[in-house]
Amino acid sequence: MIPTIPTPRALTVIWTSYVVLFFVYLTLPLAVVAVFAFNDSQFPSLPWQGFTLDWFFGSAAPKIGVFHEQAILGAIGTSAFVGVCVAALSVAVGTSNAFLFNRYKFRGRGLLYILMLLPLVVPGIVLGISILVFSSTMANQLWDVAKIDSAFLRPGLGLVILGQFSFITTIATLVISARLQKFDTSLEEAALNLGASRLTAVRTITIPFLMPAIVGAAVVAFLMSFENFNTTLMLVGSDAPLTIAMFDRLKEGSTPLLNAVSLLLMLGSFVLALILIAFQKRS
Incomplete structure (x- = not known):
């Protein structure tokens, strides 16, 4: 789509919907993984049992967190x-x-x-x-x-x-x-x-x-x-x-511990990407 050329409203709606659905498709699985890293349950699935940080900092079985594993x-x-x-x-x-x-x-x-x-x-x-x-x-x-x-x-x-x-x-x-x-x-x-x-x-x-x-x-x-x-x-x-x-x-068997590890990896990749962008802008 060329911004300077008028386009029908229906085409604009279809294009916008496509872009939104594309990014939802990319981010929704990552969001689900991140959310269940904080689930107070031994299984990374519904129902939601409550918020906890044990899968990151827990030190007692069965909820041993990433930083104690x-x-x-x-x-x-x-x-x-x-x-x-x-x-x-x-x-x-x-x-x-x-x-x-x-x-x-x-x-x-x-x-x-x-x-x-x-x-x-x-x-x-x-x-x-x-x-x-x-x-x-x-x-x-x-x-x-x-x-x-x-x-x-x-x-x-x-x-x-x-x-x-x-x-x-x-x-x-x-x-x-x-x-x-x-x-x-x-x-x-x-x-x-x-x-x-x-x-x-x-x-x-x-x-x-x-x-x-x-x-x-x-x-x-x-x-x-x-x-x-x-x-x-x-x-x-x-x-x-x-x-x-x-x-x-x-x-x-999957546990929210793996979700917690995955979340840390996502955050680490995000930080590295920001550092790289900042370095390239400065250069």
């Missing part, structure tokens, strides 16, 4: 550790990829770019199984040939980080590349004419220009890693990230 707190710490590692690796490699595909032309560049995008169209469960089979085969070969026990190739946090990195780095590359395409290369050329080395010019001029995209890519990579389930499920070991821990709890 050591298994959940440990899983959150594990997810945060994995997310930071994946974000750091994805941003570092994504920045290098952005320079590679934007600044250099070489034989096979198009094919390499397609291969980089391939993990985005492969289902996460298939990607996880493929990485697990490949790493396990490599580990078995190393043991059979050289008697080397390569634990990092077995299911565990190391493999989870590598598995998530394999597709999240593509997102980071696309985010940073979009910013790099807007960069005026004459600024680097001016710095080179003034005596700066190419590395100095990139470090002092190009990287600061890319910083909003780099921070944005890091936040997106962290959030994608934190909430990833399909790939992580295939690669996890004894230290389960939060998504796997919540899945295991859900198999035993």
